[in-house]
Each structure stands twice: as structure tokens, then as C-alpha cells.
Amino acid sequence: xxxxxxxxELIDPVMVAAFEGWNDAGDAASTAVAHLDREWKGxxxxxxxxxxxxxxxxxxxxxxxxxxxxxxxWPTTRLSVVRVGGDKPRDLVLVRGIEPSMRWRSFCNxxxxxxxxxxxxxxxxxxxxxxxxxxxxxxxxxxxTSDPDLARTMDLEETRYEGPTGxxxxxxxxxTHAGVPAVSLWAAVxxxxxxxxxxxxxxxxxxxxxxxxxxxxPLGELPEDARAWxxxxxxxxxxxxxxxxxxxxxxxxxxxAELPEASGEAIAREFxxxxxxxxxxxxxxxxxxxxxxxxxxxRDSGSGRTRPPKPEQPGPExxxxxxxxxxxxxxxxxxxxxxxxxx
Numbered sequence: 393x394x395x396x397x398x399x400x401e402l403i404d405p406v407m408v409a410a411f412e413g414w415n416d417a418g419d420a421a422s423t424a425v426a427h428l429d430r431e432w433k434g435x436x437x438x439x440x441x442x443x444x445x446x447x448x449x450x451x452x453x454x455x456x457x458x459x460x461x462x463x464x465x466w467p468t469t470r471l472s473v474v475r476v477g478g479d480k481p482r483d484l485v486l487v488r489g490i491e492p493s494m495r496w497r498s499f500c501n502x503x504x505x506x507x508x509x510x511x512x513x514x515x516x517x518x519x520x521x522x523x524x525x526x527x528x529x530x531x532x533x534x535x536x537t538s539d540p541d542l543a544r545t546m547d548l549e550e551t552r553y554e555g556p557t558g559x560x561x562x563x564x565x566x567x568t569h570a571g572v573p574a575v576s577l578w579a580a581v582x583x584x585x586x587x588x589x590x591x592x593x594x595x596x597x598x599x600x601x602x603x604x605x606x607x608x609x610p611l612g613e614l615p616e617d618a619r620a621w622x623x624x625x626x627x628x629x630x631x632x633x634x635x636x637x638x639x640x641x642x643x644x645x646x647x648x649a650e651l652p653e654a655s656g657e658a659i660a661r662e663f664x665x666x667x668x669x670x671x672x673x674x675x676x677x678x679x680x681x682x683x684x685x686x687x688x689x690x691r692d693s694g695s696g697r698t699r700p701p702k703p704e705q706p707g708p709e710x711x712x713x714x715x716x717x718x719x720x721x722x723x724x725x726x727x728x729x730x731x732x733x734x735x
Contacts, residue, residue, distance in 0.1 A: 402483040410518040413491035415558040417581040418590030420520035424597045434472030442466040445492035491559045500566035515574040519560040523580035526642035531596035532580045538568040591617035
């Protein structure tokens with residue numbers, strides 16, 4: 393049974409969700425939702441029953457002391473609500489959790505029941521994947537949907553992916569079948585610096601979300617963190633000629649592929665974001681300014697050299713323009729979750 397006592401009537405609510413695990417390269421997506429929850433002081437109003445969806449040998453509970461009393465935190469998915477002020481206030485329902493180990497269809501149905509009860513107008517799911525993208529360039533963020541009408545009206549890609557998927561892909565399809573408009577935003581994380589955190593990818597997701605829902609998102613220290621992250625990776629790359637050469641190859645490929653897309657539309661989109669951040673009364677956040685997007689390398693255990701590993705593509709929502717190829721099997725825990733979800 394769903395209990396929503398204490399939740400006020402929401403204004404034009406949008407549900408924004410992210411899940412740790414296979415669909416969260418560099419923890420970029422889950423960190424983005426955590427940032428929204430922190431900046432807008434979200435209030436948790438519901439949590440899914442961990443017993444129903446998680447294998448505790450895969451995602452173990454943690455024990456902590458609270459004023460000398462031992463307590464346990466169970467891995468689960470929590471929902472919170474935030475109200476964004478300004479001339480046109482609206483509410484966000486934030487969903488933040490871990491990709492479930494089992495019963496994926498029931499998991500999605502429960503989230504959709506919350507969305508229905510709260511009057512959610514659209515669901516936006518954030519994800520991040522590993523890709524052949526250089527850390528020195530803006531993070532590519534693709535917006536995909538299964539709804540042809542939504543793709544046309546919101547300038548999104550209509551997904552054509554076939555292959556292994558994660559909870560992001562399953563939840564998007566569940567929304568589509570339930571008649572709830574749903575969009576997935578995917579950030580491409582450089583596969584040679586895949587360790588979290590990746591503030592540059594998190595920032596890119598928030599900028600794209602801001603454009604999608606028309607809200608000014610307070611960025612806090614993220615722009616500075618992103619710049620520091622890129623400088624750190626620059627220094628690591630400079631210490632290894634092989635990695636530096638590889639990054640240069642990615643840069644050349646990226647610049648060549650995107651040259652035709654350096655259009656007035658992209659410039660106009662960035663200028664609109666700049667104006668939105670200068671306008672007073674468009675929501676909480678820091679002062680005017682244009683958001684700037686901003687690690688360690690994986691090391692070969694045999695030679696000790698830094699080498700870029702082969703990227704894993706987590707699923708359905710690969711960045712448009714990526715080279716086609718066979719998709720790898722997901723990690724064992726995600727694979728088990730998907731089998732159970734489809735059973």
C-alpha cells in the first residue's frame with residue numbers, strides 16, 4: 393500500500409530519477425539527483441521495501457552508531473519532493489536509489505503508482521555510460537525517448553537501441569506503456585577515467601535537465617569541481633605519452649564528427665541558459681554566471697602503465713553517433729536483476 397500522508401498538493405510535478413550501478417558511470421547520474429536533493433533541501437516521503445528488490449549479498453546494509461546506538465541503513469530507493477520557487481514555482485519528485493537486484497517489473501510499477509498518485513506530468517531518468525569521448529571536450533548528453541510525439545516536440549532522439557539494458561531502459565519503457573511521458577538523459581563518460589566522481593559529467597546532466605524542464609538549477613561548487621577535475625586529468629595525461637596520444641586521437645575524431653553541428657542552434661541554446669541564469673526570481677541558486685562543464689587512470693596491473701581500457705556500453709541509450717558494435721553482457725548482479733525483472 394502506498395501512503396502519501398504529509399505530501400502537499402504538487403505544482404506541475406516532474407519526476408527525476410537516477411540509480412546507482414550499471415547505468416551510472418562515474419556516479420554521474422546519481423550524484424546529479426543527490427545534488428538536486430541537497431541544494432533544494434528535499435524531504436523524503438517514501439522508501440521502497442528493501443526486502444522486495446535487493447539481494448543483500450550484492451548490496452549489503454551498513455551499520456552505524458547514532459549517539460551510541462547501533463543502527464542499520466538498508467539499501468533501497470527513496471523518494472523526496474522539492475519545491476522550486478520563483479515566478480512560476482513547480483515541484484520535483486526526486487527518486488534516488490540502487491538498481492534493483494530482482495522484480496524489476498514490480499519495482500517500476502510501484503514507482504509509477506507514486507507518479508500517478510502525485511500527478512507527475514513527466515518522468516526524466518538520468519544515466520551515464522562509458523564512451524570514446526575525450527575529457528577535454530564538453531560532455532555529450534543525449535536525450536532519448538520511446539515516444540515519437542515527445543521526440544518531435546522536445547527535440548529528442550527516438551531510441552532505436554536493441555540489446556542488454558538496465559533499470560533506466562526498463563523504467564522508460566514502463567512509463568511509455570503506462571502513458572506517462574518519459575525521457576532518458578545520458579552522459580558519456582570517458583572510459584579511460586571511469587572512476588567516480590565525475591563532476592564534469594554531473595554538471596552536463598544538470599545543464600541538459602535545466603534546458604529540458606525550463607528551471608534554473610543552483611550549481612553550487614560543481615563548476616569549480618568540474619574545472620579542477622579536468623585539470624587533474626590533464627596533468628595525469630601529460631605524464632603518459634601513450635595516453636596523451638590517445639586523447640589527442642579522440643579529440644580529432646570528436647572535432648571532425650561535430651563540425652557540422654557547430655550551428656547557431658547550439659549557440660542559441662547556450663545563450664538562453666546564460667540569460668536564464670541572469671534573470672531574477674527564477675528559483676534559488678548562486679548569482680549570475682554561465683555554467684562551465686569540467687581522476688585517475690586505470691593502470692595495467694602487469695606493466696604498471698596507464699592504459700585506456702575498452703569501454704562498456706551499458707545499454708539502450710547510447711550516445712547518437714557512437715560506432716555500432718556488439719554490446720557486452722552486463723555484470724552478473726545486473727544480469728540477474730534483469731532476468732528476474734522479465735520473468
